[in-house]
Amino acid sequence: xxxxxxxxxxxxxxxxxxxxxxxxxxxxxxxxxxxxxxxxxxxxxxxxxxxxxxxxxxxxxxxxxxxxxxxxxxxxxxxxxxxxxxxxxxxxxxxxxxxxxxxxxxxxxxxxxxxxxxxxxxx
Numbered sequence: 456x457x458x459x460x461x462x463x464x465x466x467x468x469x470x471x472x473x474x475x476x477x478x479x480x481x482x483x484x485x486x487x488x489x490x491x492x493x494x495x496x497x498x499x500x501x502x503x504x505x506x507x508x509x510x511x512x513x514x515x516x517x518x519x520x521x522x523x524x525x526x527x528x529x530x531x532x533x534x535x536x537x538x539x540x541x542x543x544x545x546x547x548x549x550x551x552x553x554x555x556x557x558x559x560x561x562x563x564x565x566x567x568x569x570x571x572x573x574x575x576x577x578x
Contacts, residue, residue, distance in 0.1 A: 456480040456567045460550045463572030466540055470576075474535040476550030476569055484508070485555040488526055488533035491562055492546035493571075499549070501560050503535060513560060518544075540576045547571040 462474040476488065487506050493499040503514045503524040512524055523536040533550055551565040559565070 458569035460569040494546040
């Protein structure tokens with residue numbers, strides 16, 4: 456299984472960025488997809504999750520209303536649209552997949568992880 460996160464970069468406060476997570480080696484449409492981030496000196500934290508069919512989503516309070524998770528089960532890709540970015544959003548962002556047909560928030564519930572993509576928000 457491979458999860459390839461991409462789309463990170465340097466943006467200014469208030470700008471937008473969209474991350475992608477391309478999946479292979481698994482039945483993508485059977486797995487929820489989660490997004491996590493780890494800021495400097497911080498633990499990895501949950502950001503968002505989307506169900507395997509795309510009909511269910513859940514967000515951390517810190518990003519609710521600013522971030523949107525989506526997926527394309529034909530392209531085997533998940534997305535994280537980030538808007539109104541703040542300096543505190545600076546982190547390495549990871550996509551991850553739990554076991555099939557599992558909708559979970561805790562990072563301990565995730566089986567497969569991507570390598571991460573760095574997002575830096577300057578003030």
